Amino acid sequence: MPVEDITAAAAGSWTLGDHRVHRMGFGSMRTTPDPDTRRAVRVLRRAVDLGVDHVDTAAFYVSPGGTLNVGSGPARYATELIRAALAPYPEHLVIATKVGFAYTPATGLREDASPAGLRAQVEENLRRLGRDHLDLVNLRIVRRPGRDTVAESFGALADLRDAGLIRHLGLSNVRQEHLDEAQAIAPVVAVQNAYAIDNRGDEDALLRECGRRGIAYVPFFAIAGSRRESGAGVVHAAAVEAVARAHGVTPHQVRLAWTLQQGPHVLAIPGTGDTAHLVENIAAGAVRLSAAELAPLG
Template sequence: MPTHEITAAAAGSWTLGDRTVRRMGFGTMRITAAPDADRAIRVLRRAVELGVDHLDTAAFYVSPGGTLNVGSGPARYAPELIRAALAPYSDDLFIATKVGFAYDPATGLREETSPAGLRAQVEENLRRLGRDHLDLVNLRIVKRPGRDSVAESFAALAALRDAGLIRHLGLSNVRLDHLDEAQAIAPVVCVQNSYALDNRGDQDALLRECGARGIAYVPFFALAGARREAGAAAEHPAAVHAVARAHGATPHQVRLAWTLHQGPHVLAIPGTGDPEHVAQNVAAGALRLTAGELAALG
């Protein structure tokens, strides 16, 4: 599939709170695995050059190889790389981040954050991004069997929203009952859950419910599927290959196009540490699948 002159605008737009963003965004988890900061910065700048105006990040996205050196000083976390690449930020750039986990450099583990600790994480995001407010903060939780509550943590973030540190709130890794609980406290503009063509789990109903409520549904691991942090799958179902051949596209582009076809409220945030892959991912937003192809893909 040709990628020249195809920008993120091809995927269309959606409104997050009071901001309109292109449905093809960019996830920044993988830039921390870049061999050097220059490569990570090139990836981020390439995404913005191609019209991406929605970045997804987290303070706990950390370089596994240690500190990367950038012009403004050492960087180890994705928000620091975003700042090095893109600050001063353009007015139309929308940065979503997540709280709910804290990275412990002593143990190398990510640990769940108490409601009382969320303000420190919000402030950490502000400091690393170099901003005086956060466009969107998603509360990332660990789902547990039975009924578990997000009320106390979400209320803590709602208070920070009222204080002006956060503009919009979302949820990550949640169920419908979590969404109901949070919406009773403050507006929710997005739900960010694991969802992929061949790894949908029980998410179809929640995706549809988000659409009915006007809430964005933002899949993570749309390319990796069940491989999750291991990265994009190298093997694909026969139907994916068939559709890719028909369009002169790659299987990964078909996966992203399928994701966007699940509803106008569905946003894609594919991540990569390769500048060339950024253009391929963005170009997937121009791929239009037929009803027959979508049925074949399942």
């Protein structure tokens, strides 16, 4: 089958909250750096055309500028790009967003987990997306050594859920004790942490625990790995290169295939601002690695 004909359905599906979504989704972070936001709109529309029904974003994904007028001026936020590209939204589309940081031109990103700050970010997401509720809100925290707590922040989001502004809640950049604490307050449908072949840390145990609890585990930086915000690299481990050659795919596709094969509850959200890369990423959902191929990958 031509790679352009492979859809997100090839990756299988998972029930995220009350929606069945394809396990291959789309992350919107990398749509914002390009000052020509028309390209981002094309990528987002192409993603949905290819069956993506889970789009990840955040209140703090912001562009240095923009050329697409969305009603109130040039688009600067990923949430504005999503609205420009996809509204009116398909009924099956789940938009997951993150709150917990605030953006100001003077300070850039900073943590702001106060209840008032979280409510302001939820309302900002609603306004920029043009929605009356948010499908899924992940509380993004700064993970600190030792004991810390998400109780106040997660409780504030649970109150907003009870008020009808949010349908489902998740967590981002957390440890298992944060998950335990949050689940005692309200249901958690997703955990979104950094996880990749070469950037696993101690995440394997949390990934498995999420599976036992029926919670989606959503890795970010699955392609970038330890490069994180710097993006996908061109140098890969020999084992990744060997598997890529055997399947006739790219090393980046092997990394995504490996990610999806870590469990049926694992959802991929690779991001890109390029339609050709988007097609390759989605096609990775059709790559199946054997046990012998998975073993050297770790």
